[in-house]
Amino acid sequence: MQIIPPDQVQKGFTILIDSIGDLVLDCPEAPDLLAMFIARAVVDDVLPPAIAHRVPSNPAPSQALKHKLEQQLSARHGAEKVLRCWGSGAGLEYQETKEAIRRLLQEFAVSRDAEEAARCLRSLHVPFFYHEAVKQAILMAMEASSANPGLMQALIDLLARHAESGEVSLGPLSKGLNRVAEQLDDLCLDNPAARTQHTKVMEVRVLG
Template sequence: MDHKPSHREMTSVLISDLYGRIVTQKDIGRAFEVLLKNLPDLVLDTPDAATVLGNFIARAVADDCLPPKFVQICKEKVDCDHARQALSRADTLLSMKHGLVRLDNVWGVGGGLRPVKYLTRQMTLLLQEYLSSGDLQEATRCLLDLEVPHFHHELVYEAVVMTIEAISGHTEEMMCKLLKSLCAAIIITPDMMERGFLRVYEDMPDICLDVPLAYTVLERFVERCQKGGFLTDEVIRKMPSRGRKRFVSEGDGGRVKSHDFV
């Protein structure tokens, strides 16, 4: 707790990596309970120990290393002001808008240090909260806060898959609006956009097992995005046809083939 932010970030990442492999959720919970109990001594050497511990607890909850109810359960058991301060700090962080996403950067260190599976989770949460709130500006800010431009293809991938699974015109409209905005602002580059869509194309045989209408929804969404003007020719050309692993040929000028006889 008395080290610099980058070391705290590495510690949070280590806890995440150890969870499920070497330590259990119960082990992590007990360790934090001991730290809460020892806060009166810890603040003597680290005056902001309560705040730092609150950050660690909130981050552990966001990383699924602790259950969300951990904070409330501890609040009912502790009788130390420092411990209550730490738990209040954790509660505040977890309760704020887009809290789970923002906690990825709780130490002020770029998200590039985070494991891929956790970055993926943050992007999924970001998209879910965007669909719920419709707040385009906040979703954009949360993506920028992750500080992983090299991984923006994952956001595109998750957005398209989420759209396919929703089978909803409203979701298609919102996701197209988000991707178009991020592309126009050059937050998501054309190559990241292309890579995200092509990854979805590769996974379509598996996706359609869970979503029988997957190809139909994908066609409709790609057409909507094409009209939005932010897809490359490569994305249009390689869009897989419904129910088959056939691709649109270059000679079709980027138009989707008719499926009257498919």
């Protein structure tokens, strides 16, 4: 069953392309992100490859979008890379991305360097997967709630910083929090104190 006609899909992408100058005002990475969306749509046969030729060369944001899109579509093994774009940034597979997030949080637990943690998260190029970072940070804070309350607060402050700066938007933030809440029954099977720990963390969170 066809939900959205192909011409309407193309029209939607065309509107985004025409709006790139406004989009970069709120999201400087808009050309890169939109280029990835379009490239994935082309690889999935949602859009025709000719869509790249419809991107104007001016002004600068359009030029950046056009260059990035053409680069992704023409690169050697470009299709394979684009097919992995939603779950594995920086060439990582799903489980590797989760492990990379775990490592950066462990490093933060030792260094308490929020800037470095933010840089490492950005370097993964998975803003659509930031809910996993939220989930892992909350779980780590829960584990630290009794033995290391200072670490618990540091992790909550880290999430609050990302939320206030907009680096982690409301969607991934809410999804990460909900994922933990939905898993509490299972968590309690291995850790009877999980629900109490979760309550304690939620009481001190400063996530708005």
